[in-house]
Amino acid sequence: MKEMWDSRYANKEYAYGIAPNNFFKAVLDQFKPNGKLLLHAEGEGRNAVFAAKMGLVVSAFDISTEGKRKALQLAEQENVSINYYVGELFDLPLINEKFDIAALIYAHFPPPLLSKYYKKVAELLNPGGLIILEGFSTGHIELRKLNPNVGGPDKAEMLFSTESIQRDFQNFEIIQLEEITVDLKEGLYHNGKGKVIRFVGKKRL
Numbered sequence: 093m094k095e096m097w098d099s100r101y102a103n104k105e106y107a108y109g110i111a112p113n114n115f116f117k118a119v120l121d122q123f124k125p126n127g128k129l130l131l132h133a134e135g136e137g138r139n140a141v142f143a144a145k146m147g148l149v150v151s152a153f154d155i156s157t158e159g160k161r162k163a164l165q166l167a168e169q170e171n172v173s174i175n176y177y178v179g180e181l182f183d184l185p186l187i188n189e190k191f192d193i194a195a196l197i198y199a200h201f202p203p204p205l206l207s208k209y210y211k212k213v214a215e216l217l218n219p220g221g222l223i224i225l226e227g228f229s230t231g232h233i234e235l236r237k238l239n240p241n242v243g244g245p246d247k248a249e250m251l252f253s254t255e256s257i258q259r260d261f262q263n264f265e266i267i268q269l270e271e272i273t274v275d276l277k278e279g280l281y282h283n284g285k286g287k288v289i290r291f292v293g294k295k296r297l
């Protein structure tokens with residue numbers, strides 16, 4: 093898995109572009125949250141750098157060493173600083189910190205990790221903290237078959253549904269939760285119609 097992502101990110105070009113994900117940007121523009129943000133599986137840093145430019149204190153992690161290299165390169169170009177760790181969440185010092193915002197943008201993990209993963213995502217947030225999530229939904233599998241250029245996992249168990257979000261984030265007030273079809277234009281690997289879950293939740297006090 094790590095090798096696949098390292099090889100994808102070894103290219104000069106940014107795999108998902110350098111512009112932030114549209115939904116992530118729209119939520120930050122709307123809520124203008126302050127404080128500490130943790131970006132899970134952040135890849136080449138497009139969202140981290142955008143958030144740092146908005147004044148957030150940004151931490152990010154990913155299993156890809158090449159992802160970190162590209163993220164720090166982008167941060168330097170844009171004149172901002174971010175804390176970026178390589179590894180799996182449970183092995184990182186980040187699990188002893190607390191954050192005001194968590195973002196999972198196309199952060200898809202295999203089932204053995206999932207049961208305890210979302211519990212930890214929630215635990216790392218301060219009460220009243222925001223979660224921002226966009227990821228492919230179970231309905232995406234059919235669209236991916238028609239157009240592999242849109243990307244995303246081919247295994248349904250790695251995808252989100254409105255039911256899985258309600259089950260995994262029970263201690264959150266739902267601000268937005270929907271499954272919609274979007275026209276993705278994100279770099280080289282997310283192109284075309286995709287079905288996604290968009291979720292904004294606020295951790296209960």
Ligand SMILES: C[S@@+](CC[C@H](N)C(=O)[O-])C[C@H]1O[C@@H](n2cnc3c(N)ncnc32)[C@H](O)[C@@H]1O
Nearest residue numbers: 097108133134135154155156159179180197198
């Ligand atoms: C589709 S990319 C999304 C990257 C970034 N969030 C973005 O939107 O540009 C998925 C990312 O998940 C990372 N990843 C996969 N499994 C992971 C794990 N167990 N822990 C941390 N990152 C992981 C990959 O290295 C890859 O960067």
